Amino acid sequence: MTKEIKRQLLEIIAIVALAGVLVGSGFWIGWTEGQDHPKNIVVSEATNIAPTATGTVPADFSTFWAAWQDIRNNSLWVPSTTPQDMMYGAINGLAASLNDPYTEFFTPADSNQFQQDITGNFGGIGAELGENTSTQIVIIAPLSGTPAAAAGLKPEDIIATINGSSTSGMTVDQAVNLIRGTIGTNVTLGVMRAGWSAPKDFTITRANIQVPTVNFKMKGNIAYIQLNEFTQDADGLFYKALTQAMADNAQGIVLDLRDDPGGYLQVAVDIAGYFLKPGSPVVKEVGRAVPTLSYTAQGSGALSAMPMAILMNNGTASAAEILSGALNDDRHVPLIGEKSFGKGTVQQLMNLPDGSSLKITVAHWVLPSGRILDYDGLVPTYQVPVTPAEIAAGQDPQLDMALTVVKDEIGGTPLPAPSPISARGN
Secondary structure, three states, X not given: OOHHHHHHHHOOOOEOOOOOOOOOOOOOOOOHHHHHOOOOXXXXXXXXXXXXXXXXXXXXXXXXXXXXXXXXXXXXXXXXXXXXXXXXXXXXXXXXXXXXXXXXXXXXXXXXXXXXXOOOEEEEOOEEEEEOOOOOEEEEEEOOOOHHHHHOXXXXXXXXXXXXXXXXXXXXXXXXXXXXXXXXXXXXXXXXXXXXXXXXXXXXXXXXXXXXXXXXXXXXXXXXXXXXXXXXXXXXXXXXXXXXXXXXXXXXXXXXXXXXXXXXHHHHHHHHHHXXXXXXEEEXXXXXXXXXXXXXXXXXXXXXXXXXXXXXXXXXXXXXXXXXXXXXXXXXXXXXXXXXXXXXXXXXXXXXXXXXXXXXXXXXXXXXXOOEXXXXXXXXXEEOOOOHHHHHXXXXXXXXXXXHHHHHHHHOOOOOOXXXXXXXXX
């Protein structure tokens, strides 16, 4: 598997997090102790240790090995903890020291589980999990047609407990592992939502999650296309929807990316090719130790003049934000709904010799305008909130606004004034 394929796999945000500091047991490789109390430490359990060519290291690892030896000699729990367990714990701490919720270490077993996760077919509840800025486990988006959506989970819901156990100090991976389980069994989530005085329990039956990708229907002379996730087959399914829309003589398009957690970057670039002229910039990957990669529209651009609007909310993330941002930058396509999630970094999987692996953030996604998606997300051109009462009544004011905007575009009517919060004022 090439690095590029692995990178694309990693751009699936099956387990993504809001920008924040990971809670965990990080370790600090210090050198003060080594200066104050220098001593030689021989660790018989360590292998493959050698000095650098100059005999120096940027940090004095004698402190680390002193701590290792003290734990091995004195800890009550050493009989049940192997040196390998300790080494994995140290690597976990090394990853956590970056304060980057997307950089993670996987043991061989966890690495195998992660590979299964990104296939998009697994036993669970069908919700993307992450962290908020307070390091709480949150719902990024319940996927359409899954038990999580049927149970009523919403973006930004805080998962306070899982089967009665507090998630305080828990990583996203740990939460995912607890929520996953045998198909047909139940998991109970204690959920806290804005406006609630206390958490409420949601008991959800696990299912085989196979995410529906594209939904299509005509709304008068406007094609409504809902893209739920940027899976491997999304481009083909999207093309079929566009073909049907053209057969139905669609005069405009509403692209619904609400609660779309993203997926394969290349799929977003391919779909952008229908709506942007060939060669138009879509996004750049800009990193420190990797070459800058520029992605441009390579499709026919057949719909580059088609009136359209994009629906988004705080569950719109990753590749969904890239597609939205590129069309907004290039064509000023109106974004309607609520601010997007803000997942704008690229991860790469680094395989380690024993079957373990590191997922490391290596680059930012940068939109054609220079906007970096991470943390801030995209601000809608037209801010349209949705109330619980409207949802209960089957109303969708965001879609209504999108249809109005596209109808105005078709008819040549000036668009409504952008919301005051819009950063672009389209």
